[in-house]
Amino acid sequence: MDGMTRRIEQLQQSLRDQGFDGWLMYSFRKNNPIAGRILELPAHLTQMRRFFYYIPARGQPWKVVHAIERGTLDSLPGERILYSSWQDLETALAKITNGSNRIAMEYSPEAAIPYVSVVDAGTIELVRKATRAEILSSADLVQYFDSTWTDEQFRLHLEAERLVMNTKDEAFAEIRSRLRSGQRLTEYDVQQFILSRFRDHGLVTEHLPNCSVNENSGDPHYEPTESLFKEIREGDFILIDLWAKRDVPHGVFADYTWVGYAGSTVPEKYEKVFAVVRDARDAAVRFIRDELASGREVYGWKVDDVCRGLIGSRGYGEYFIHRTGHSIGEDVHGNGANIDNLETRDDRRLIPCTCFSIEPGIYFSEFGVRSEINVYIGADRAVQVTGTPVQEHVLAILS
16 A cells, blocks of 8 residues: 555544545645645646646545646546536536535635635536535644654754754854954845854754844834844843754744844843743743643634733733734644634644744834743643743853
């Protein structure tokens, strides 16, 4: 039995366990990366027409492909149906789903989970018309088959953790050295230094890392460029956010944020806010550990409530303007459960062999504080924090 046949059998078991009659994967011009990854479709695949791949809870899969792209799904098991006209397509969809009442697709009601809200409304309407079935979200299936890690991937994460944390230390050391020697230094210089160290360490990243100073640290998604940046001077507050993975097949990301002060003694106003962020971060981790140890299920939205509740109780609730954390995988923002009850209500469970960030932040117009760690839930439901040692105080860079 080949690997994909085994995977199809695993998918079918999950469909039965979750009460689905089948999973209908759809793609047009490669607009469904989830299907591409789960089905391990070749990267070079030419796909200018729609395809559907139906995995029933029992029995053989079906491939519906256009007549001029008949080889599109040849790497997958199942019987092929060719279509040319839209009428042929509707007939094929009705045939392959005959008898199915509950079908999963990459759809999220009201786009509650945007990461899996891939299939457009028109296609959902087409499938409902052709199949007469109820279309449900594949979000939980996606988490199991696109967001869980193998033991090797966790090992690669720990390698990335060590190298990313080393790079963070090197970046703060570079700031210290340049300030002490009186050399000009900018946010962009630090960003480029981090990228150069990533290359030296054999790491790759999806987006550019961030170094932001003073008011720029109050913008969670600020990014310096070659023409837009601030100089870094003694007395500045500095936030560094960096993420990367090993440059190997199926590498997974490590993603951390630290803050520092360009001086020998950190002003109380920064340390006070950092203490709130730190306590909220630690409360979230403690809640996850306690719930899992007690045998209870943990949901992304509940963890967000714990973290957000602590910040609100300290009087800073209105300044915490993003979710508590995001899924981490082969993409830095993965397709698993997010730690979120603000931007969305993520009601997916945190399941074994998945990783996510915990990164509360408090943002003002003059500065912003964030602390980010990664949390991995092992196969035995044990919770491991990566990005250690975690930050306990604002770093006094010139001490």
